[in-house]
Amino acid sequence: xxxxxxxxxxxxxxxxxxxxxxxxxxxxxxxxxxxxxxxxxxxxxxxxxxxxxxxxxxxxxxxxxxxxxxxxxxxxxxxxxxxxxxxxxxxxxxxxxxxxxxxxxxxxxxxxxxxxxxxx
Amino acid sequence: xxxxxxxxxxxxxxxxxxxxxxxxxxxxxxxxxxxxxxxxxxxxxxxxxxxxxxxxxxxxxxxxxxxxxxxxxxxxxxxxxxxxxxxxxxxxxxxxxxxxxxxxxxxxxxxxxxxxxxxx
DNA sequence: TATTTATTTCGTAATTTTGCGAAATAACGA
DNA sequence: TCGTTATTTCGCAAAATTACGAAATAAATA
Numbered sequence: 671x672x673x674x675x676x677x678x679x680x681x682x683x684x685x686x687x688x689x690x691x692x693x694x695x696x697x698x699x700x701x702x703x704x705x706x707x708x709x710x711x712x713x714x715x716x717x718x719x720x721x722x723x724x725x726x727x728x729x730x731x732x733x734x735x736x737x738x739x740x741x742x743x744x745x746x747x748x749x750x751x752x753x754x755x756x757x758x759x760x761x762x763x764x765x766x767x768x769x770x771x772x773x774x775x776x777x778x779x780x781x782x783x784x785x786x787x788x789x790x
Numbered sequence: 791x792x793x794x795x796x797x798x799x800x801x802x803x804x805x806x807x808x809x810x811x812x813x814x815x816x817x818x819x820x821x822x823x824x825x826x827x828x829x830x831x832x833x834x835x836x837x838x839x840x841x842x843x844x845x846x847x848x849x850x851x852x853x854x855x856x857x858x859x860x861x862x863x864x865x866x867x868x869x870x871x872x873x874x875x876x877x878x879x880x881x882x883x884x885x886x887x888x889x890x891x892x893x894x895x896x897x898x899x900x901x902x903x904x905x906x907x908x909x910x
Numbered sequence: 911t912a913t914t915t916a917t918t919t920c921g922t923a924a925t926t927t928t929g930c931g932a933a934a935t936a937a938c939g940a
Numbered sequence: 941t942c943g944t945t946a947t948t949t950c951g952c953a954a955a956a957t958t959a960c961g962a963a964a965t966a967a968a969t970a
Contacts, residue, residue: 675839681817689812693928694797697805697887701798704889713946719795725929727948746937746946761888767817768881769824813958833916845959847918866916866967911970918965926957935948940941 684767687760690736695719695729700738700752709751804887807880810856815839815849820858820872829871 691697699715702708715726730750733739737756741748811817819835822828835846850870853859857876861868 673840675841677814677818678821681814681821685812685814685817688808688810688817689927690808691887692805692809692812694801694805695928697801697808698797701801701887704887711946712948716946720793721795722930723947724931724949727946728929731948746944748947757888764884764888767811767821767824768877768884809957815958831916832918836916842960843917844919844961847916848959851918863967866914868917913968913970915968916966918963920961920963922960924958924960926955928953928955930952930954931950933948933950936946938943938945940943 680763680766684763687736687763690732690738693729695721695725696733699729699733699750700757703739703750703752704757707752709749711747711749713747800883800886804883807856807883810852810858813849815841815846816853819849819853819870820877823859823870823872824877827872829869831867831869833867 691700695715698719699710702710712723712726712730715721715730716723719726730739730741734741734750738753738760739750740753741750743749811820815835818839819830822830832843832846832850835841835850836843839846850859850861854861854870858873858880859870860873861870863869
């Protein structure tokens with residue numbers, strides 16, 4: 671029978687990052703950490719999302735395993751921060767995947783010149 | 791007991807797109823369609839990835855349901871093309887999620903390219 | 911008409927994901 | 941020391957995902 675197809679490494683990496691972000695809890699955590707570029711404790715997430723500590727712990731573990739966050743022990747707490755390096759890496763991967771997007775209005779340098787636009 | 795947390799709509803939308811792209815077959819198909827901005831038939835995917843037709847059909851259905859592709863009947867074939875509108879939308883969602891990344895050279899706002907730009 | 915090709919639907923089995931409670935660990939403060 | 945708080949690990953059950961084969965549909969063609 672035919673050999674199994676070998677996916678491009680980028681596709682596998684991207685789909686794995688996508689898998690990690692496919693859970694709302696994990697997406698929420700990453701959004702929180704990246705948005706305000708701040709850190710948080712597991713107990714913050716427990717309070718905010720009102721889910722079991724063990725569930726949060728599991729998701730944080732997965733994010734850590736994926737290299738997207740890193741934890742620093744602070745007494746009985748563990749302060750989790752984003753791993754900027756890998757976060758950027760994931761960002762580039764997705765950006766490349768979706769391709770260069772036409773600029774949005776608010777991103778355009780000069781609004782006037784938008785009126786004659788030839789891009790597809 | 792505490793009411794269930796209500797996620798931001800963007801988070802839910804993003805994690806759902808992420809779920810869709812978390813499967814290598816689906817990521818492969820989208821990459822193929824978006825990369826060369828071309829179309830394909832289900833049977834192409836069957837041949838390329840060497841997986842069962844029913845499996846491919848299922849994945850195409852999911853992509854269609856997510857609004858990322860659209861099919862046009864062509865005799866016994868169905869030609870699938872990308873749904874640019876929604877693909878762009880997903881792209882923006884991810885771009886916003888990952889935040890503005892340090893500009894790469896080719897992304898730098900260049901008056902010339904903006905001058906001929908029709909896209910909204 | 912019979913055959914071939916592309917596709918879909920359906921049912922199924924295997925695997926993965928998810929969320930939780932219970933129990934254990936660790937650090938802090940009264 | 942004892943109780944509180946934060947966290948993790950473990951086991952479990954429910955749900956979702958995945959891939960497949962068999963059967964059915966539909967169009968093209970010999």
